[in-house]
Structure formats: structure tokens, C-alpha cells
Amino acid sequence: MIEGWLTDGQAARLAAAAARSRPDGVVVEIGSFRGKSAVVLASTAGSLIAIDPHAGSDRGPQEIEADATRGDADFDAFHANLAAAGVADRVRHVRKFSSDAHQDVSGPLSLLYVDGAHRFGPARADLRDWGRRVAPGGVMLVHDAFSSIGVTLALLVECALSPRWRYVGRTGSLAEYERVESGPRDVGAFARELPWFARNVLIKVLVVAGRRRWAERLGLDPAAPWPY
Numbered sequence: 225m226i227e228g229w230l231t232d233g234q235a236a237r238l239a240a241a242a243a244r245s246r247p248d249g250v251v252v253e254i255g256s257f258r259g260k261s262a263v264v265l266a267s268t269a270g271s272l273i274a275i276d277p278h279a280g281s282d283r284g285p286q287e288i289e290a291d292a293t294r295g296d297a298d299f300d301a302f303h304a305n306l307a308a309a310g311v312a313d314r315v316r317h318v319r320k321f322s323s324d325a326h327q328d329v330s331g332p333l334s335l336l337y338v339d340g341a342h343r344f345g346p347a348r349a350d351l352r353d354w355g356r357r358v359a360p361g362g363v364m365l366v367h368d369a370f371s372s373i374g375v376t377l378a379l380l381v382e383c384a385l386s387p388r389w390r391y392v393g394r395t396g397s398l399a400e401y402e403r404v405e406s407g408p409r410d411v412g413a414f415a416r417e418l419p420w421f422a423r424n425v426l427i428k429v430l431v432v433a434g435r436r437r438w439a440e441r442l443g444l445d446p447a448a449p450w451p452y
Contacts, residue, residue, distance in 0.1 A: 226305050228260030229452050230367070234398040235264045238365060241400060242268035242335060247359040249334030254322045254350050255282075255367075258298055259305035261337060266311040269335065275318045275325045278302065282341040322350055332359040339367035347378035355382060355389075358403040364389070369399030370421040371451055384414035397424070397452050424451045 230238070242251065242265050251269045256262050256276035266272040280295030282288055299319070306312040318328045322340050336358050338350050351366070358364055368375045383389040383401055391413040392400040423442060428451065430439040440446055 226260040226263065227258045227301070229257075229450070230260045230264075230398075231396055231452060233395045234367070234452075235261070237395040237398055237400065238264045238337065239268045241363050241365060244363075246334040246363065247332070247361040249332040249359045249362060250329060251335045251337075252329060252333050252354065253337045253339070254354060255339035255341075256302055256317070257339075258301040259303075259309075261339065261367075262302070262306065262315055263309040263311055265335075265337060266306070266314040267309070270314060272315045273318060273329055274302075274315050275320065275322050275328075275340075276302070277319055277321045279321075282343075282346075288343075322346075322354065326353070329357075332362075333357045334359060334362045336362070336364045337367075338364065342368055342372040342374045344374040344377050347372075347375045348382055351378050351382040355403075360403050360405050362403045363392075364401045364403065366399045366401070368397050368452070369394060370417045371397035371424040373425065376421055380414060384411050385409055427451045 238261060251265055251272050253262055253265060253272055253274045256274040262272055262274045278295040278299035280291030280298065303312065306315055318325045320328065336354055340346060340350050355364055366375065366379065369379055370376055379399065387406045387409055388404060389401045389410065390404050390407055391410045392402055394400065427439040427442050427444050430436065444451055
């Protein structure tokens with residue numbers, strides 16, 4: 225089993241999006257960790273460009289600072305997991321931060337999966353700069369939507385207030401958007417997710433405060449470290 229925070233239901237949503245007919249363009253993943261989502265996308269879409277610096281930073285809950293030893297371990301595990309799943313030849317790994325990787329990817333994107341840094345600035349940059357490369361009719365999926373404060377604020381600014389994105393729905397914290405030529409700003413759909421977002425933020429506060437049992441009463445899975 226590959227370590228990671230993608231749930232089975234979210235993996236199924238990723239696979240379904242990758243299996244659908246899409247416009248011409250490559251499939252790109254931002255944030256690969258140890259390869260759980262990369263295996264799903266490569267298996268279903270046929271090929272994938274995976275962008276992850278494996279610097280040991282922005283690695284998971286409360287693991288923000290860079291750590292070369294931790295990052296190298298993730299890098300080795302990522303490639304070992306790709307090989308074990310039989311998809312190593314379908315994945316091109318770009319070991320860079322997403323902001324530095326644009327020149328490594330040519331042409332438009334047909335599918336973009338974003339699970340990079342969750343702070344507002346980097347998350348917004350990923351949605352803005354990589355999102356604008358998604359071809360009309362393409363899809364963008366974003367992990368930790370309506371769970372991470374930074375990601376949720378970035379979605380508000382770059383997607384809910386934009387006529388270029390239509391909110392399709394979510395599986396847990398995995399949100400799906402369709403790239404459109406132009407349409408109404410989907411603020412109402414965003415607003416309907418705010419109660420669930422507030423619940424997730426409260427759960428995180430309780431976990432950090434050592435009140436996990438209270439968090440579980442709000443719906444946190446006892447087997448999960450964080451609400452995803």
C-alpha cells in the first residue's frame with residue numbers, strides 16, 4: 225500500500241476524470257509525495273508528468289520546512305512505487321518546485337491535479353499559473369479543497385470568482401473543476417461548501433489541541449490523522 229492522504233473514493237474520482245474524453249493536452253500532477261495519485265493517473269490516463277521537488281517541505285500536516293533526508297526518502301519511495309505498480313515508463317518526473325517547472329512542460333494541459341504546497345501564496349500560484357494552461361473542456365482536481373485554509377482561499381480567488389471555471393463537485397476534500405471558455409462566476413457553489421470547510425478547520429484545531437476524541441465526534445475518521 226502506498227503511503228499518502230488520497231482516499232479510495234478520491235482515487236476513484238481521479239481515475240474517472242482521467243478516463244473520460246478530454247481535449248488534447250498532457251496530464252500534469254503537482255505534488256506527488258510517494259506516488260499514490262501518480263499511479264492512479266498514469267494507470268488510467270496512460271502518461272503523466274509528475275512535478276515534485278521532493279525537498280521534504282510542504283510534505284504533510286505540520287511538515288512545512290525543507291528536510292533533504294526526508295525528501296530523498298520520498299523520492300526513492302516514489303520511484304520504487306511507480307516501478308512496483310508497473311507504470312514507471314508512463315511517468316516523467318520533474319524534480320522541481322512547480323513555479324520553476326513551466327518550461328519543462330510543453331503545450332496545453334487536458335487534466336491538472338494540484339496537491340502541492342497548501343499555503344495561500346503557493347496554492348494560488350499553482351491554480352492561477354498552471355490552471356490557465358488547462359484547455360477548455362479540460363479538468364482540474366484540487367486536493368485539500370475546503371479543508372486547508374490556504375487552498376480554500378486560493379480556490380475562492382482563482383476559481384469561484386473566475387468565469388473560467390465551473391465547479392463540478394467533490395469527494396471528501398478532492399474538488400473537481402471544469403475549464404470553460406466563459407460562464408457565470410460560481411460563488412454560490414463555493415458558499416455551499418463553507419459549512420463543511422468550517423467543520424474541517426474546527427477538527428484540525430481540536431486535533432492540534434489534543435482533543436482528538438472531540439474531533440472524532442465531529443466526524444474525523446479514527447484511523448485518519450487529518451480530515452481529508
